[in-house]
Amino acid sequence: MAKAEKIEIIEKWCKGCEICVEFCPTGAIEMRDFKVAIKDLEKCTACMQCELRCPDFAIIVYKKEKE
Amino acid sequence: MSYDYAKYLRKGKLPHIWCAGCSYGIVLKSLIRAIDSLQWDKNDVAIVSGIGCASRLPGYVDFNTLHTTHGRSIAFATGLKLANPKLNVLAMGGDGDMTAIGGNHFIHACRRNLDITIFVFNNNIYGMTGAQYSPTTPKGAWATTSPYGMAENNFNITDLAIGAGATYVARTTAYHVAHCEKTMKEAFLHKGTSVVEIINSCPTGFGRKNKFKTPASMLMWMKDNAVNIEKAKNMSPEELAGKFIIGVLHKVERPEYLETYDATVGLKK
Ligand SMILES: Cc1ncc(C[n+]2csc(CCOP(=O)(O)OP(=O)(O)O)c2C)c(N)n1
Ligand code: SF4
Ligand code: SF4
Numbered sequence A: 001m002a003k004a005e006k007i008e009i010i011e012k013w014c015k016g017c018e019i020c021v022e023f024c025p026t027g028a029i030e031m032r033d034f035k036v037a038i039k040d041l042e043k044c045t046a047c048m049q050c051e052l053r054c055p056d057f058a059i060i061v062y063k064k065e066k067e
Numbered sequence B: 001m002s003y004d005y006a007k008y009l010r011k012g013k014l015p016h017i018w019c020a021g022c023s024y025g026i027v028l029k030s031l032i033r034a035i036d037s038l039q040w041d042k043n044d045v046a047i048v049s050g051i052g053c054a055s056r057l058p059g060y061v062d063f064n065t066l067h068t069t070h071g072r073s074i075a076f077a078t079g080l081k082l083a084n085p086k087l088n089v090l091a092m093g094g095d096g097d098m099t100a101i102g103g104n105h106f107i108h109a110c111r112r113n114l115d116i117t118i119f120v121f122n123n124n125i126y127g128m129t130g131a132q133y134s135p136t137t138p139k140g141a142w143a144t145t146s147p148y149g150m151a152e153n154n155f156n157i158t159d160l161a162i163g164a165g166a167t168y169v170a171r172t173t174a175y176h177v178a179h180c181e182k183t184m185k186e187a188f189l190h191k192g193t194s195v196v197e198i199i200n201s202c203p204t205g206f207g208r209k210n211k212f213k214t215p216a217s218m219l220m221w222m223k224d225n226a227v228n229i230e231k232a233k234n235m236s237p238e239e240l241a242g243k244f245i246i247g248v249l250h251k252v253e254r255p256e257y258l259e260t261y262d263a264t265v266g267l268k269k
C-alpha cells in the first residue's frame, strides 16, 4: 500500500536532472518530457530519497499520517 | 507531512541559477535543516559569501545575507562578528573563492580563532567562470586551463585549516545529506573558528569532461569513495588509496578571539 498521501511536483522548478529518479528505489517516479512525473504512487514507500536529493525544491513527498 | 523549507526561502528568487543537477541545491537544503534544528531566530543569523556559483546561495535564504567581493567573505564576516558578537556568522564560498583568491583571509581567520563558521563548497573547479582549474582540482583532471590534465599539486583544504589553527575542522559531502546537516550543526555550535569542507559536484564544468555521465553518478562517486573517520582508523593506507575521509578531523579548545581581544584591550578584566 502506498505510504505517501501525495507527491507534489513543482514543474516550473524541475530542471530535469534525473537525480530523484536515479535514487528512487521503487520506480514510483519517472522522467517524462525532461521533467519528473509520477509513475505509480502505490509503489512509493515515502523513503524521501527523491525529496532529500532534489537540488531544486521541485518534488515534495507528503507522508501518510500513521493510522 | 513534509519538510517545510519554504519558511527559510526567498521564494520569489526561485528557481535558483544553479545548473540542472548541481549539488549546491542539495547542500542548501541540509543547511536549512541544520539551522532549523538549532531553532535560531532568523535575525540572529548572518550568511556572508564571496563570488562564484556557491556564493549565490545567500540570495535564496531569508536570513541577514551579504554577497561580497571575490574571496572576501571572511573579511566581511569578521567585521560583522566584531561589531555584533551576538550574530551567528557563516562565511561561505567555493574552493576558488576560499582557497585561491581568498586563501589569505582563510588562513588568517583560522589563526585568529574568531567565533565564526566557514563552509567551503569544494567542487574542484571554478564553476561560474567556465571550468578553470582551482587549487583543489585533482592531478590529471581536465579543466579549460588544464586541457592536458591538471599538472599542479592540490590543496587539502582541511589540512590547510588545521595547520592554520582552526579549532573545529570537518569534511562532509552533498551526497551524505544527514551527515552534512549534523556536521553543519556541530560547526555552528563550536566556539571558535570552525571549517567544514563540503564535497560538491559541478556536473556542467567538471563532471561532463571528467567521465561523469550524469549528475547522479557524481553523487554516487561521493558515496563510493567517502570513508567515515571512525572506519578509516582501522584501514591500511592501501585500503584508503583513492578514498577521502569524512567526519570531524580536528576539534580542540583554544581561547576565542573576541574574548582575548576584549581582555587584551582592557574591556574585560
Ligand atoms: C577579483 C575577481 N577576480 C576574478 C573574478 C572572476 N571569478 C568569478 S567566480 C570565480 C571563481 C569561482 O570559483 P569557485 O569559488 O570555486 O566557485 P564555484 O563557481 O565553483 O561555485 C572567478 C575567478 C571575479 N569575479 N573577481
Ligand atoms: S519517496 Fe522514495 S519511493 Fe517515493 S518516489 Fe520518492 S524516492 Fe521513490
Ligand atoms: S531531482 Fe528535482 S530537479 Fe531533478 S529531475 Fe527530480 S524533481 Fe526535477
Ligand code: SF4
Pocket (backbone or CB within 6 Å): B017, B018, B019, B021, B022, B023, B024, B053, B054, B123, B127, B128, B201, B202, B203, B204, B205, B206
Ligand atoms: S557551473 Fe557548476 S557549480 Fe556552477 S551552477 Fe553549474 S553545475 Fe553548479
Ligand SMILES: [Mg+2]
Pocket (backbone or CB within 6 Å): B094, B095, B096, B121, B122, B123, B124, B125, B126, B127, B134
Ligand atoms: Mg568551485
